Amino acid sequence: MEAGIPDPEFSVSLLEEKMGVSHANFYRKVKSLTGQSGQDLLLSMRMKRARQIMSENAGMRITEVAYMVGFQNSNYFGKCFKKAFGITPTQFRK
Numbered sequence: 001m002e003a004g005i006p007d008p009e010f011s012v013s014l015l016e017e018k019m020g021v022s023h024a025n026f027y028r029k030v031k032s033l034t035g036q037s038g039q040d041l042l043l044s045m046r047m048k049r050a051r052q053i054m055s056e057n058a059g060m061r062i063t064e065v066a067y068m069v070g071f072q073n074s075n076y077f078g079k080c081f082k083k084a085f086g087i088t089p090t091q092f093r094k
Helices: 012-019 025-032 038-056 061-070 074-085 089-093
Strands: none
Touching: 012 038, 025 038, 025 089, 038 061, 038 074, 038 089, 061 074, 061 089, 074 089
């Protein structure tokens, strides 16, 4: 999952296919290990990576960070970031 974070085409269904497991089995295993669905886990990993990138690279534009973690739409990235951390990416930088 970690390697797929920068790829906007990467999805849980692609991971399931690569692993050769059914959606039901994947969901059950991920849910039992993390308490999240596969999609929620992937989004959470992308948000944590974005926060890490922004912390380490203060001069990087938010749009660049969004693309680096697999988002094609920076507005959607901002909404997801705010939902995950309670502040916008711009507020995080201050």
